[in-house]
Amino acid sequence: MPTAPHLLNPAEKLDWLRLIRSENVGPVTFYQLLARFGSAAAALEALPEIARRGGRDRALTPCSLAAAERELAALDRAGARLIAWGEPGYPPALAAIDDAPPLLSVRGDVPLLQRPAIAVVGARNASANGRRFARDMALQLGQRGLVVVSGLARGIDAAAHQGSMPTGTVAILAGGIDAVYPEENRDLHEAIAEHGALVAEMPVGTVPQARHFPRRNRIISGCALGVLVVEAALRSGSLITARFALEQGREVFAVPGSPLDPRCRGTNDLIRRGAALTETAEDVLAQIETQLKPAPPARRDHVPAVPEPPPSGDGEVDAARRRILERLSPAPVPVDELIRECQLSPALTLNVLLELELAGRLERQPGNLVALL
Amino acid sequence: MPTAPHLLNPAEKLDWLRLIRSENVGPVTFYQLLARFGSAAAALEALPEIARRGGRDRALTPCSLAAAERELAALDRAGARLIAWGEPGYPPALAAIDDAPPLLSVRGDVPLLQRPAIAVVGARNASANGRRFARDMALQLGQRGLVVVSGLARGIDAAAHQGSMPTGTVAILAGGIDAVYPEENRDLHEAIAEHGALVAEMPVGTVPQARHFPRRNRIISGCALGVLVVEAALRSGSLITARFALEQGREVFAVPGSPLDPRCRGTNDLIRRGAALTETAEDVLAQIETQLKPAPPARRDHVPAVPEPPPSGDGEVDAARRRILERLSPAPVPVDELIRECQLSPALTLNVLLELELAGRLERQPGNLVALL
Numbered sequence: 001m002p003t004a005p006h007l008l009n010p011a012e013k014l015d016w017l018r019l020i021r022s023e024n025v026g027p028v029t030f031y032q033l034l035a036r037f038g039s040a041a042a043a044l045e046a047l048p049e050i051a052r053r054g055g056r057d058r059a060l061t062p063c064s065l066a067a068a069e070r071e072l073a074a075l076d077r078a079g080a081r082l083i084a085w086g087e088p089g090y091p092p093a094l095a096a097i098d099d100a101p102p103l104l105s106v107r108g109d110v111p112l113l114q115r116p117a118i119a120v121v122g123a124r125n126a127s128a129n130g131r132r133f134a135r136d137m138a139l140q141l142g143q144r145g146l147v148v149v150s151g152l153a154r155g156i157d158a159a160a161h162q163g164s165m166p167t168g169t170v171a172i173l174a175g176g177i178d179a180v181y182p183e184e185n186r187d188l189h190e191a192i193a194e195h196g197a198l199v200a201e202m203p204v205g206t207v208p209q210a211r212h213f214p215r216r217n218r219i220i221s222g223c224a225l226g227v228l229v230v231e232a233a234l235r236s237g238s239l240i241t242a243r244f245a246l247e248q249g250r251e252v253f254a255v256p257g258s259p260l261d262p263r264c265r266g267t268n269d270l271i272r273r274g275a276a277l278t279e280t281a282e283d284v285l286a287q288i289e290t291q292l293k294p295a296p297p298a299r300r301d302h303v304p305a306v307p308e309p310p311p312s313g314d315g316e317v318d319a320a321r322r323r324i325l326e327r328l329s330p331a332p333v334p335v336d337e338l339i340r341e342c343q344l345s346p347a348l349t350l351n352v353l354l355e356l357e358l359a360g361r362l363e364r365q366p367g368n369l370v371a372l373l
Numbered sequence: 374m375p376t377a378p379h380l381l382n383p384a385e386k387l388d389w390l391r392l393i394r395s396e397n398v399g400p401v402t403f404y405q406l407l408a409r410f411g412s413a414a415a416a417l418e419a420l421p422e423i424a425r426r427g428g429r430d431r432a433l434t435p436c437s438l439a440a441a442e443r444e445l446a447a448l449d450r451a452g453a454r455l456i457a458w459g460e461p462g463y464p465p466a467l468a469a470i471d472d473a474p475p476l477l478s479v480r481g482d483v484p485l486l487q488r489p490a491i492a493v494v495g496a497r498n499a500s501a502n503g504r505r506f507a508r509d510m511a512l513q514l515g516q517r518g519l520v521v522v523s524g525l526a527r528g529i530d531a532a533a534h535q536g537s538m539p540t541g542t543v544a545i546l547a548g549g550i551d552a553v554y555p556e557e558n559r560d561l562h563e564a565i566a567e568h569g570a571l572v573a574e575m576p577v578g579t580v581p582q583a584r585h586f587p588r589r590n591r592i593i594s595g596c597a598l599g600v601l602v603v604e605a606a607l608r609s610g611s612l613i614t615a616r617f618a619l620e621q622g623r624e625v626f627a628v629p630g631s632p633l634d635p636r637c638r639g640t641n642d643l644i645r646r647g648a649a650l651t652e653t654a655e656d657v658l659a660q661i662e663t664q665l666k667p668a669p670p671a672r673r674d675h676v677p678a679v680p681e682p683p684p685s686g687d688g689e690v691d692a693a694r695r696r697i698l699e700r701l702s703p704a705p706v707p708v709d710e711l712i713r714e715c716q717l718s719p720a721l722t723l724n725v726l727l728e729l730e731l732a733g734r735l736e737r738q739p740g741n742l743v744a745l746l
Contacts, residue, residue: 129633256629256641259652260502268629268652277645279632 015040021063054359080107108197119224122156135163140281142167169196175208226251232266332369388413394436427732453480481570492597495529508536513654515540542569548581599624605639705742
């Protein structure tokens with residue numbers, strides 16, 4: 001298990017890349033496998049057998065060395081590099097979240113990622129006033145030493161990047177590091193690569209799809225001390241980012257607006273639920289100034305390691321798997337509750353869940369929840 | 374001391390009117406005098422001697438019977454009548470505040486004052502959106518059974534009266550019941566007299582002056598279960614009304630708005646300090662629905678009666694007066710603190726304060742504060 005910060009050697013990094021790119025391996029599973037098998041190489045060897053035990057019918061083939069090498073070469077051509085969790089270049093705030101990406105593609109000013117950051121996000125169909133406000137806030141927060149993180153969407157996101165371009169701006173992409181989206185932000189994408197930093201979790205070449213955006217949003221909030229939401233409708237993506245921020249223990253700031261403007265319903269609702277009403281950069285700084293000192297390096301101690309299965313017969317594991325499957329449904333349940341309800345040992349439960357996930361029968365969701373697929 | 378509800382006989386009401394119209398007699402002093410002397414008539418007789426003891430040099434002449442009769446006649450010509458604290462027509466919510474006006478001039482639909490009410494107030498230089506919002510809210514709150522109280526100012530106040538005209542609207546005037554202010558609201562003033570109710574504390578014929586508006590604002594909040602502020606700049610009169618509401622234990626509702634609009638800085642600040650963020654009529658109703666049952670009749674038990682001065686020599690009273698005057702300054706201090714600091718009995722302290730007030734040397738301020746004039 002890695003202790004931060006140390007650099008992976010090239011072979012280790014290739015193994016990490018193969019493991020995270022293997023079918024059904026998400027970040028939480030990645031860290032559990034790493035903890036249990038001691039290295040990504042050992043985990044890669046064990047993958048097919050674990051998936052088979054979880055009930056997978058056709059064989060699980062881990063990501064090949066050749067595929068991983070092709071990705072590294074494509075990254076190189078795109079002017080980007082891979083940074084692993086635990087390496088010195090990895091954003092410290094992001095390293096502290098449960099499902100931090102094991103590997104990030106980064107293009108541009110990597111040292112920016114070490115500085116304290118604030119996320120500024122909001123509506124794509126923002127008003128002219130909203131965009132102006134986002135740009136001014138990003139500028140002022142940048143002048144006070146904060147890097148501004150956003151999602152390079154139209155509207156508020158683009159304005160936030162523009163305002164913070166001179167002081168430090170980081171765009172978290174939903175697709176691969178080379179995927180310009182939306183097309184109208186092509187110039188902004190390149191400007192950020194030159195003056196700020198682009199960050200992506202998905203493999204280079206990935207065209208962003210709807211399911212990528214919530215995953216991206218957890219990185220936006222994860223990189224930041226807090227999330228400022230400027231204009232957001234009810235049930236919009238910015239509110240998902242705000243929810244991630246709360247789950248990650250980050251501050252949520254919201255800009256109030258007229259009840260007559262549907263683009264303010266989401267931010268007003270955040271304020272009603274306890275977000276800090278925010279009119280000026282001072283309102284943000286007052287809340288986070290105590291956190292502006294650099295944090296100690298994150299450790300993965302808080303991810304439960306999955307111990308070896310107890311030396312029990314297959315009969316016991318089969319019985320445990322049946323009991324867990326009876327309790328699971330497409331509605332997400334907390335893993336802790338599952339352990340309590342099934343009256344099984346945590347070790348046995350976590351092993352069964354790992355097998356089911358690798359078999360493609362289980363999905364992990366933020367907040368240590370699992371759901372049947 | 375009156376126990377509500379009962380009607381004053383005509384002679385008693387004339388005595389009440391004379392007492393409250395006498396120099397240096399405000400509402401708190403009025404109730405203290407009534408409690409100590411048993412009737413307004415007896416208090417009127419005692420006034421000159423109390424003022425003299427407080428250090429007044431020229432004689433205090435109570436309001437004459439003739440002057441009071443002239444006011445009653447003028448009220449009659451203006452189509453208004455006097456309602457005393459404790460009489461059945463007096464607004465029950467207003468009766469519960471410490472400095473409720475002993476007498477109100479009322480013109481129009483008196484029974485309206487018995488119904489649960491919400492105050493809707495805000496900026497005079499309101500935006501078109503703000504006025505529309507105020508009108509719609511007043512209409513919807515009216516349809517849900519609430520009377521709307523406001524101050525008949527330009528902007529938000531006028532819009533609130535217009536919206537609630539069909540369901541019940543009450544205007545609290547800063548001047549006398551016949552004083553139209555501002556002139557542009559003349560038609561609205563008459564429409565409220567016909568379809569709603571006009572209420573004034575000041576004598577008929579009084580032209581409103583700056584110092585009358587804060588006193589008026591305590592009546593607006595005092596009549597209502599809560600105050601909804603729609604657009605207000607920092608340091609504006611609407612925020613004074615909101616402060617009174619808090620002191621009176623009433624709810625404060627505020628409509629959020631863009632930080633770029635100075636007319637929203639006051640309402641946003643109220644929300645930051647704990648006011649309920651309000652976008653719809655439901656937001657208001659959710660907070661006050663438990664209070665929509667009629668309250669029991671208010672009693673004046675919470676106003677400390679001022680007992681007879683203890684049977685002590687003038688020397689003791691003189692010493693107490695000196696000690697209190699040393700502690701008093703133009704900066705307001707709580708009466709309780711004064712009692713504690715001067716190490717005098719509450720009875721002696723309250724008597725000295727009453728004398729000083731009637732002598733014109735002391736001013737009472739909301740929250741049981743006193744200041745030297």
